[in-house]
Amino acid sequence: MGDAIVGIVANPLSGRDIRRLVTQASVFPTAEKANMIQRMLTALAAVDVGRVLLGTDLGGISAAVLRAVRRRQAMGRAGGPDRWPEVEFLDGQPIRQTAQDTVEAVRRMVTAGARVIVCLGGDGTARVAAAAVGEVPLLALSTGTNNVFPAVREATTAGLAAGLVATGAVPAGQVTERAKLLEVRAGDRAETALVDVAVCTERHVASRAVWDPATLTQLFCAFAEPDAIGLSAVLGQLSPVTRRDPHGVTARLAAGGPHQVLAPIGPGLVVPVGVGEIERMRPGPAYQVDAPAGVLAVDGEREVTFEPGDQPTVRLRADGPWCVNVPAVMEASARLGLLRRPLAASPSPQHDPRKPTA
8 A cells, every 4th residue: 555645624514504404405415425435445445545534523424434444444345356555534623614614624634745635525515615725626426415626426436536636647747726715805804706796685594505596796707607506596697607617607686677587506406597787707907796795606605704894805816726626637648558457367277187177
């Protein structure tokens, strides 16, 4: 087993917000998150990753993985052909069941030398993980509600890709891409978003999740894909922007706006949204928020309240996290033959004295 390290952080609360009550969104169970990690462990071992750092939680994910590790040890399979890497649980820090748990776990993984961080959660989880990874590549897997930034992908394939990058078998510089991000400032508060920032006229955070577009007056998107779900889908149908485009897009929202679009802003929630002026966002300049007071929602969650005089701004930046491009990794693996194995030599046929020779 090699010496490469991969970090895995899973949010036990992802996929459990108010949108489960106001839409037809499914619940992503704790058991499946734990199963995904176990599938990744098998894949990581297959490509010679020696150590995995796993964040701990009170939701049962890390406990389920720990039980699986102990079962394998008791059965004597730790060194077998289906072995797992050494799993180190990052305990020893208080668990608050907030986003800070993810931030602190990722920071510890980076300090310990993790070469790839795998994040299981929704857009909000990926956002806080991205704020802590620094230059370490991030691989975000979807286990949340409105998942635009993380990919819906089989954990086994993701584990192979993460391992191939972590071991250096596929150079990270060839298969990682820099994401854009949105920087929000209001008074002395600062936050970042990976997908979108929405200006909400409600002056309280409440349940955090945004699901009613009637309360929104402005929308800023780092990218807006036509097939997305969530707030960015509004502009994805009117002014699409890809993840690779250097610019973003912003618009004012109003019921009587000149543009009307049916947008899937949540699972099973397709609503008409009125859109006014649409403008391309260039990297660098600060774009002013028009509302005098309210709440800024980052990646679908209300985070930053602002009052008159705070003068909120949103800025598009090109220096977001490095993200692992899983298809590119697996294409490189196929091209280089990294997962090919030589056939075992066939034994020489033995002469059977009962059979006549030719």
